[in-house]
Amino acid sequence: MKKIFCVLVVGILLISTAAVIADEVDLSGISFDELVALKEQINLAIWNSQEWQEVRVPTGLYKVGEDIPAGKWTVLAPEGSYNYVKWGTKPDASGTHLESWEGNEMIYSTSFERYDPNNHRSQLDIELFDGMYFYVEDGSAIFTPYNGKPDLGFK
Numbered sequence: 001m002k003k004i005f006c007v008l009v010v011g012i013l014l015i016s017t018a019a020v021i022a023d024e025v026d027l028s029g030i031s032f033d034e035l036v037a038l039k040e041q042i043n044l045a046i047w048n049s050q051e052w053q054e055v056r057v058p059t060g061l062y063k064v065g066e067d068i069p070a071g072k073w074t075v076l077a078p079e080g081s082y083n084y085v086k087w088g089t090k091p092d093a094s095g096t097h098l099e100s101w102e103g104n105e106m107i108y109s110t111s112f113e114r115y116d117p118n119n120h121r122s123q124l125d126i127e128l129f130d131g132m133y134f135y136v137e138d139g140s141a142i143f144t145p146y147n148g149k150p151d152l153g154f155k
Helices: 002-022 032-047
Strands: 055-063 071-076 082-088 098-100 103-108 123-128 133-145
Touching: 082 098, 082 123, 103 123
Parallel strands: none
Antiparallel strands: 055 133, 071 123, 071 133, 082 103, 082 133
């Protein structure tokens, strides 16, 4: 009897959840500021989903926690190219560059014609915190979720 009751309750919950998801969301009564806040929440949910794999970030200055989610990232150069990136906590007066930076790195795609694995870095693993800034100077940078250090094969 308990099993039948549990199956019945789960079935009702699944049907009601599917009905809610199937309905279109009416956004007509929401203000502009509320829509922007909702968009930011949706972006964060997308970034945190398992399906999201990478995003190409073009040249420019980006605030972590607003433009780029805080967390650990692997940053790559697009196929056949390189890029120069910087990170820090203080933008310049124009708000388009960093006044000073805590770190910088040149990153090369392994398919770049002059890539040398002995002299060039092919990826940057970095932890970005809310309030930091990340600057992409040359071309674009590809952000992918950090998957940890590579296995070196030690037993």
